[in-house]
Amino acid sequence: MITELPPTPRTVEELAAHVGGMVIGDKDRQITRCNGLTSAGTADISFLSNHKYAAHLNTTRAGCVVVGKDTVYMQRNDGWEPALIQTEDPYYSFRQILVLLHGFRAHPQIGISPLAVVAKSARIGERVNIHPFAVIGENVEIGDNTNIYPHVAIMADVRIGRDCIMYPSSVVYDQCVLGDRVILQAGAVVGCDGYGFATHQGIHNKIPQIGNVVLGDDVEVGSNTVIERAAMESTLIRAGTKLGNSVVIGHNCRIGEHNLLVSQVGIAGSASTGHHVVLAGQVGVAGHLHIGDMVRAAAQSGIAQDIAPNKDIGGTPSMDLKHARRVYMHFMQLPDLVKRLREVESELADLKNKSQP
């Protein structure tokens, strides 16, 4: 087991204190583990934040459940009463308890494997783990405590901060810069050539992509996600932004702070986003446009123009979300609308006939 030791048990009271929550029920119960509502046993703690699952609160065998401020369960007659920990933000509180009980993946402390290739000119920080078959290029800098898993390729002149994790087969092309606590999931590609061609007399001539990619602190890049290097200057992903899996970010994009770009989102070249933008799964964004701060786009939206800040949008082409919902409701009723139009036409023809002398 990577996580060698089982979690240390904690009482409900200790866990409540850890998240500033209020206990209802048995505060002395011992909790050893986090688990889902339907699978949890009496020594497990679970949570309820999605109302869809509220009914499980009356049947769960969990020893303890983290819930919202006003949430209680109905009288239970099955002889089991989960303790409740009520907090403002049960999802976040449960996350704090997960971190306390289980922590994050423990990375093998192997130092620099003799089976890795590390260029002599590379500068490697303290307590860095570099796994077998990783390749670290010329002049690369890697900060303290960073983990480089097998089959990672870091090309020349890359700068990587401290406490980063690069999972197997992730690739960073030359001259890219990664902040601190950056995570690349397996197969992520940072800094490949931008899709830049000058078409001349029917030939697509490749344009040298002389820029790079800069990832801010705390950026996470999902598995097999691709971030193109800039044609010139830098493709930017600012601090705190999390990319899902198989996302594609085109060259020269400037993605703001604390964005959530969910799996399979695609953003074409030179687009930019403000802070706290959320793009749900499979959203597409055209090139050279700007999405304002705090914009949230529903799954599969097609965004082809600038979006003002704070908008919730949806649909293809993307529209104000409330409007989009009305549009799609009518869209699904088109056969009925056409029938009504046909009836109107027919009645109108009747009326015209009658009104003729």
Place this chain on the structure above:
Amino acid sequence: MITELPPTPRTVEELAAHVGGMVIGDKDRQITRCNGLTSAGTADISFLSNHKYAAHLNTTRAGCVVVGKDTVYMQRNDGWEPALIQTEDPYYSFRQILVLLHGFRAHPQIGISPLAVVAKSARIGERVNIHPFAVIGENVEIGDNTNIYPHVAIMADVRIGRDCIMYPSSVVYDQCVLGDRVILQAGAVVGCDGYGFATHQGIHNKIPQIGNVVLGDDVEVGSNTVIERAAMESTLIRAGTKLGNSVVIGHNCRIGEHNLLVSQVGIAGSASTGHHVVLAGQVGVAGHLHIGDMVRAAAQSGIAQDIAPNKDIGGTPSMDLKHARRVYMHFMQLPDLVKRLREVESELADLKNKSQP
């Protein structure tokens, strides 16, 4: 050549017997190879199951063609008559003949390469091939006859069944479980961290993903497809399910048996499917919903609510497929519908004018 030996020739009669088919024409002809209808030569066998290609039956130079029960070709005047093998299910019969004549890729029998890294604590079955630069972590179990290609990373505590194939650069994160005869195509990622963040005061706090992924027997995972590990418990892909390329399966999904999830499908977290579900290319599925047994969704569908069993659906948002076809037909005629509405409005205004005293 990996496949060192050319296929052993078989007569049309032998092949027909192999698939329980009826021969029309020259049963003694020698067949050495499978090939497409338009490329096949007189020693090749081909098949016809898609009516789109029916005309080729009258021009093919194939020595033999596997066809449906009632299929024959028109009188040919070009001096060539392909033998026919008629069966109930010509596509499946042709597949049986392909397996007989050509077989599957022959994997190099190299044993455990001295250039692979295999943890001492790993338990490796009989006749396992582990290629150079593969990495097998602590406590990993690998069943008999499994093939591990170069640059595969198997992290700690993974259990892999027998007769599996893991192609280059596929990655399995710690604690995941793979059944027997599982195939990971190149770059597939099993068990990376789920996209789980608790947003608190504007910061997206990573939630430890302490669950795993469980793949049933005979699951195939396409190239660069990503299956996230569960936040807690397991993301499940049940037996016999085949995932295309660049598919993304979110954390805690439970995918049923014998599903076909075609390339670029995306399924958000905690969604589930019944058995024999088919999702065509680029379909998107929202989180926390259930798709019933035998549901089939057309390409690019956007599924945002539970789907009852046995439904054929299409469109965004997904609708009953027949309804969707009518909706999209009218959708494409919207300019005409608007014109008709305008005419109605204008005629109505005329009538009202006339009817005024």
Place this chain on the structure above:
Amino acid sequence: MITELPPTPRTVEELAAHVGGMVIGDKDRQITRCNGLTSAGTADISFLSNHKYAAHLNTTRAGCVVVGKDTVYMQRNDGWEPALIQTEDPYYSFRQILVLLHGFRAHPQIGISPLAVVAKSARIGERVNIHPFAVIGENVEIGDNTNIYPHVAIMADVRIGRDCIMYPSSVVYDQCVLGDRVILQAGAVVGCDGYGFATHQGIHNKIPQIGNVVLGDDVEVGSNTVIERAAMESTLIRAGTKLGNSVVIGHNCRIGEHNLLVSQVGIAGSASTGHHVVLAGQVGVAGHLHIGDMVRAAAQSGIAQDIAPNKDIGGTPSMDLKHARRVYMHFMQLPDLVKRLREVESELADLKNKSQP
């Protein structure tokens, strides 16, 4: 630095001569570097080809700007006058200057690393670079000057031309054929098994995929893009075609010359395209259809039928682009159209009431 030497400075006049352009302004200015309009300094050259950025021409600090034949800037009062180089095709001209000043990525000339595995039966050309941990299978042929980066796997019987670049973790399955000057970005997969299953009695039986993939000269394959091998015969990508990132090409597709298939495009099996086809981001193409020469499809289009040559198309299902624009305009106005229909119905009811005796 990979590119060890800074670019050699050139005068505006030299650069103009290189691209056959006409100079307006200071022809003796020394230019050392290419840069974007808003970042460029007085020794930098930039370009303007997208009218969206025209205003920057009046504020840029660039020493020189490549522009179209008729482009000049307004009188500037800020004491700086960029030299202009006017050409027919400023984007292509700027590309030529980029190549002159910066060139393409300089590949480390390392020869064949002793840490790579190269089968004895492989035939490797002159001046080939094979990086540590690359694996070259039996009977592989690699042409002169080709670069094979770390963690590349080339399976048996593959033929690769000269001047190719295979970036880290790209994979080529057995028996595939790559032309000259082919580029595989990181994680690209060429020749994995096609998604072929014969479903029989509820079981999806894998069909051996005995074909291969053939990539023409000058094909570029983006990061994590997947090209399936043919079931039989070959999946073809013809010369000069450029695939973006996370594209999926199904088995037996025949993609024409000089196509641009942008990121996340998905093409189902046995589809084909003519020459100079452009499919923008996230376009989906159904199987067994043909897209004619010079067709251009807007982003996210869903193409489910043959498309005649020279068409510009858009939408789902794909339509003539001009028609699609009208359709989507009305689509977004559906709530208003329904309101108008309701008014017509109501007025008609009034009229009918009145007209009754």
